[in-house]
Structure formats: structure tokens, C-alpha cells
Amino acid sequence: MDAQALSSEIVPFAVTAVSAYGASVLTRLEVAAADGTVALGYRIIQRLLGRRGERGELESAVSExxxxxxxxxxxxxxxxxxxxxxxxxPELARELQGILRDASTSVTATGERSIAANVISGIAVTGDSATIQR
Incomplete structure (x- = not known):
């Protein structure tokens, strides 16, 4: 993905985080109860601010x-x-693409007694009167 496309894809998430937190998005240590879009925007802004060099210009743009x-x-x-x-x-670009890719994972459960999960690391039971033995 080129820089123009990636920056265009990232900005709506950053704007959502700025809308939710204002300039405090620059100094928040964590996002506790944010919805997925706000949390993603926050992560993107924090990752951008974590790099050296142009932090001042990014901070200024976020503050404005x-x-x-x-x-x-x-x-x-x-x-x-x-x-x-x-x-x-270029490493930042790869990291941001990874953040977007990870955020785009969608899991949907359909049907009676279905389970929606990205990863199930234990036993998942959807039936009646199930007996689980180890």
C-alpha cells in the first residue's frame, strides 16, 4: 500500500480518537472503555508519536x-x-499496515448456539447436557 493510500486509510481512525479524547489523546496512557474504532485511532496516534523526528508536527496537527x-x-x-x-x-508503514490488518479481523456467529471467537483456546460447548472429561 502506498503512503497516500495508507495515510488516507488511517486518518478516519485518528480523527475518531481525537473526537473522543481531544488533545488529551496525546498524553493518555491507556484507553480503557473505548469502542474499537476509537481504540484503533488511539493506537495509531500513539504509534505515530512513538517515532522520533517529526513528533512535534504530528502533535501540532492533532492538537489543532x-x-x-x-x-x-x-x-x-x-x-x-x-x-x-x-x-x-518504511518500518512505520509496515507496522501501521499490521495494526490495520489486525483490526480488520472480523468474526461472526450465525445460527442457533453458534460461537463467535477469533481464537478458542479451551473447550467450547453449545449443546444441552454436555459432559466434559479430561
């Missing part, structure tokens, strides 16, 4: 966006800053 998360011009500024960070650091 926090004043008005619906401002499309401010969203574009953040997108440009994210794109620059991706272009400057």
Missing part, C-alpha cells in the same frame, strides 16, 4: 484538530503529516 475534529482542512493537515511520517520510515 482537537479544536474542531469536523474541520476537513485540519483533517487534511493530519493526513499530510501522517503521509510524511510514513514516507520517512
Amino acid at each position: 484538530l482537537a479544536a474542531d475534529p469536523t474541520d476537513e482542512d485540519l483533517q487534511a493537515v493530519l493526513r499530510v503529516r501522517i503521509k510524511a511520517a510514513i514516507l520517512a520510515d
